[in-house]
Amino acid sequence: MFKPLKDLVAVRRAEEVKQTASGLYLGNSEKINEGVVVAVGPGRHLENGTVVPVAVKVGDKVLFSKNFVEVKDDGETILLMNEDCLLAVR
DSSP: OOOOOTTEEEEEEOOOOOBOTTSOBOOSOOOOOEEEEEEEOSOEEOTTSOEEOOSOOTTOEEEEOSOOEEEEETTEEEEEEEGGGEEEEO
C-alpha cells in the first residue's frame, strides 16, 4: 500500500450500485465520487515548520471532486488526492 505524503489522502472508490432498492436496474452511468479513506499523509507543512494534520482518518467515508490520480496497487485501484479535493465526510 502506498503511504501518502504531505496532505494527500488515498481513497478506495465505493462500489457502484447496479440495482435500486425498488428493483430497478441502472444503466451505465458515470462513476460515483464516493469512497473510503485507506491512508492519509501526515499533513500540510506551513512555512513556519508547523504541520497541519489531515482532517480525515482511515475508514472515513468521503465525497470527493474529480481531481485525483488513479494508481494500481497490488491489482487494486486507489485514488490519490489532496485533502482540498475532499468535499464531505460521512
